[in-house]
Amino acid sequence: xxxxxxxxxxxxxxxxxxxxxxxxxxxxxxxxxxxxxxxxxxxxxxxxxxxxxxxxxxxxxxxxxxxxxxxxxxxxxxxxxxxxxxxxxxxxxxxxxxxxxxxxxxxxxxxxxxxxxxxxxxxxxxxxxxxxxxxxxxxxxxxxxxxxxxxxxxxxxxxxxxxxxxxxxxxxxxxxxxxxxxxxxxxxxxxxxxxxxxxxxxxxxxxxxxxxxxxxxxxxxxxxxxxxxxxxxxxxxxxxxxxxxxxxxxxxxxxxxxxxxxxxxxxxxxxxxxxxxxxxxxxxxxxxxxxxxxxxxxxxxxxxxxxxxxxxxxxxxxxxxxxxxxxxxxxxxxxxxxxxxxxxxxxxxxxxxxxxxxxxxxxxxxxxxxxxxxxxxxxxxxxxxxxxxxxxxxxxxxxxxxxxxxxxxxxxxxxxxxxxxxxxxxxxxxxxxxxxxxxxxxxxxxxxxxxxxxxxxxxxxxxx
Numbered sequence: 001x002x003x004x005x006x007x008x009x010x011x012x013x014x015x016x017x018x019x020x021x022x023x024x025x026x027x028x029x030x031x032x033x034x035x036x037x038x039x040x041x042x043x044x045x046x047x048x049x050x051x052x053x054x055x056x057x058x059x060x061x062x063x064x065x066x067x068x069x070x071x072x073x074x075x076x077x078x079x080x081x082x083x084x085x086x087x088x089x090x091x092x093x094x095x096x097x098x099x100x101x102x103x104x105x106x107x108x109x110x111x112x113x114x115x116x117x118x119x120x121x122x123x124x125x126x127x128x129x130x131x132x133x134x135x136x137x138x139x140x141x142x143x144x145x146x147x148x149x150x151x152x153x154x155x156x157x158x159x160x161x162x163x164x165x166x167x168x169x170x171x172x173x174x175x176x177x178x179x180x181x182x183x184x185x186x187x188x189x190x191x192x193x194x195x196x197x198x199x200x201x202x203x204x205x206x207x208x209x210x211x212x213x214x215x216x217x218x219x220x221x222x223x224x225x226x227x228x229x230x231x232x233x234x235x236x237x238x239x240x241x242x243x244x245x246x247x248x249x250x251x252x253x254x255x256x257x258x259x260x261x262x263x264x265x266x267x268x269x270x271x272x273x274x275x276x277x278x279x280x281x282x283x284x285x286x287x288x289x290x291x292x293x294x295x296x297x298x299x300x301x302x303x304x305x306x307x308x309x310x311x312x313x314x315x316x317x318x319x320x321x322x323x324x325x326x327x328x329x330x331x332x333x334x335x336x337x338x339x340x341x342x343x344x345x346x347x348x349x350x351x352x353x354x355x356x357x358x359x360x361x362x363x364x365x366x367x368x369x370x371x372x373x374x375x376x377x378x379x380x381x382x383x384x385x386x387x388x389x390x391x392x393x394x395x396x397x398x399x400x401x402x403x404x405x406x407x408x409x410x411x412x413x414x415x416x417x418x419x420x421x422x423x424x425x426x427x428x429x430x431x432x433x434x435x436x437x438x439x440x441x442x443x444x445x446x447x448x449x450x451x452x453x454x455x456x457x458x459x460x461x462x463x464x
Contacts (some may be wrong), residue, residue: 007191009034012198035198039086080176080218083121086274086283087114089242090258092266095122095177099265100209100218102183102238104223104231105247110256110274110281111222112136113178116144120152120219127176130169134161134185141202148280161195163188163204167211175217180208182222183237205240224249238262246310250370255290256281257371260311270311288316288427289370291369295397302389305429307374307383307399307420314416314423316400318368319378321385323361331360338382339368339374346382346405353409377414379405380433383455384462391463398430403438411453413438421447433458 003270009018012035016027024031079094088094091101095118105111119129133141138159143154155172160166163186170178180186186204187195194200205221212219221241223231231237231244238244243266249256258272271288274281284290292305295318302321307314319338325333335343350356365382367373380403388395402420404412413435414420421432421440425447434440436451452458 007036007199009036010198011035013106024081033408044367080122080127081125082118083125084114084281084283085120085285088260089116090245090260090266090270090272092260092263092270095218096216096242096265098212099242100221100240101210101243101245102221102223102241103230103245103247104225106225106251109247109249110249110276111247112181112337113148114142114256114258114274114281115181115220115222116141116152116155116188117148117150119155119177119179120145120148120150122177123154124151128156128173130156130158130173130175130178132158132160132166132180134159134180135182147278150279161185161187163207167207170211170217171215174215177218177220179220180222182224183208184224195383202236202240205237209240248370248372253370255284255369267311270313271315274278287313288423291315291371291444292427294368301392301394302385304381304385304388304395305424306378307400307424308371308375308377309401309416309420314420315371316373316423316427316429317373317378319373319381319385320368321382321389322364323358323389324364324387326360326362331358332362333451334363335365337370337372338378342376342379343382345407346386349405349407349409349455350383354387354459356387358386358390361390368420375414376404376412377402377420379403380458384433384458386461387462393463395462396431398428400424400429400432402432403435403452405455411435411452411454411458421449433461 009021011025011027011030012033014025014028015038015404016025021034025033043123051058060135079096081094082088091284103111103115117133119131123129131141138157139156148175155174158166158169166186173341183201183205184196187200188203190204191199206219211217223237225231243260244262246259247256254276256274256276258274260266260268262268262272273284275284304319305316306319307316333340333343336444347358347363352359363386381401384395384401384407402414402417406412417434419439421444425444429447432447432449433452434449436453439449439451450461452461
C-alpha cells in the first residue's frame with residue numbers, strides 16, 4: 001500500500017520549511033508567507049545514511065540506461081499551425097505537441113479571447129481542442145464564441161476547477177490542445193489550501209505539465225498577474241512551463257503585444273502585434289506601419305523615430321519628448337515606455353557634453369504605441385527628440401536615429417544595424433543617423449546613412 005503523501009508549509013519569501021502553519025516565518029520573520037505544499041516522502045535520517053555509507057543515498061532507486069546523445073532516436077514533432085500568423089511567429093512556428101504554454105497579462109487584455117480563437121482555428125483544422133473554463137460560466141464562454149465566430153462554437157467546453165476531473169476528462173477525449181483558464185482557479189483535493197495559493201498553483205501546474213509530456217497534448221494555461229506585473233504564484237511556475245507569453249498594451253489602445261519571455265522551442269523576446277476588434281484579435285502584419293501611422297504630416301518639435309529589435313524583427317517606433325519651463329521648484333521627470341533612470345542618465349550627458357541644461361525644465365518622454373523600450377539603441381532618438389524640444393526646431397520627418405549614447409557623449413554601435421536600416425528604407429525613411437563606426441556593410445538605394453561620432457556632431461548635423 002502506497003504511503004499517503006504528507007504536507008508541509010514553505011515560506012514564499014525565504015523557502016524555509018515548517019511542520020505546521022503559523023503566522024510568522026521563524027527563518028525570515030515575514031508574516032503570512034507560509035503556503036501548503038505536498039511532500040511525497042520524508043528523506044532518510046542522516047544517521048541512517050551515515051550507517052549505510054555511500055550506498056544509503058541510492059536506496060529506493062534503480063539503475064537506468066544512459067545512452068549516448070548520438071544514439072538518441074526520434075524526430076522533432078510536427079508543429080500545429082493555428083492560422084494566426086503573429087501567434088505562430090511568437091511561438092517559433094506553431095504549437096509544439098506535448099508542450100505547456102503559460103499566458104499572462106492584465107485583466108481584460110485579451111488572454112481568454114486569443115486562446116478561444118486559437119482553439120477554434122485548430123478545431124477547424126482537424127485538431128481536437130478542449131477549453132477548460134474555471135472563471136466563466138459556459139454561457140459566458142458561448143457569448144464570446146458567438147461574437148468571435150469562425151468555428152468557435154465547435155470547441156469542446158469543460159466548466160470545471162477540480163484538477164482530477166479535468167485530467168480524467170482530457171485523458172478520455174485525448175485532445176490535441178487543451179486550454180485551462182486559469183491556473184489560479186484549479187485545485188487538487190490532495191491539498192487543503194484554497195485555489196490560487198502557492199502550493200495549489202505549483203502542484204496543479206506540475207501535474208498538467210506531466211500530463212502534457214505523457215499524452216502529447218499541448219496545454220495552454222492562463223496566469224493572473226500581480227501589481228508588479230509578474231505572474232501570480234510561485235516563480236517556479238515559469239520554470240516548469242516550456243513557454244511564457246505576456247500580453248501587453250494600454251487599455252485605451254486598440255492593439256495588443258504578445259511577447260515571449262521564455263521559449264524552449266524558439267527565440268525569446270519575439271513579439272506579435274494584434275488589433276482588437278469586434279471579431280476578436282486580428283494579427284497585424286506590419287507593426288512599423290501601425291506604430292508610425294498616426295504621425296502628422298507636419299511634425300512638430302520633439303519627435304524622433306528609432307528602430308528597435310524585438311527578437312528577430314525590426315520595428316520602427318516614434319519617441320516624443322517635451323521640455324517645458326518648470327512651474328514648481330523641483331522639475332518633473334516623467335517617462336512612459338522608457339526607463340526613468342536611463343532618461344536621467346541621458347539628461348546628464350546632454351547637460352555635460354552638449355551644454356543643454358534641463359535644471360529648470362520639466363521633461364516628459366513618451367514612446368508612442370504603448371511599447372516598452374528595453375535596449376539602448378533608442379538613446380540617440382531620445383537625445384535628438386530632447387534637443388529638438390529645447391531648440392523648438394522640428395527634426396526631419398523622414399529621418400531615423402539608431403545608436404547608444406555613452407557617458408562621454410560618444411555614440412556607440414548597436415547590433416544588426418543592416419536589418420534596422422532595411423526596415424527603415426522599406427517604411428520610406430530617407431536619412432539615418434548612426435554611429436560613425438557602425439555604417440552598414442551594404443549600400444542602400446534610397447536611404448542616406450550619416451555616421452556621427454559623438455553628441456556634438458549629431459547636434460551640428462541637425463541644427464546648424
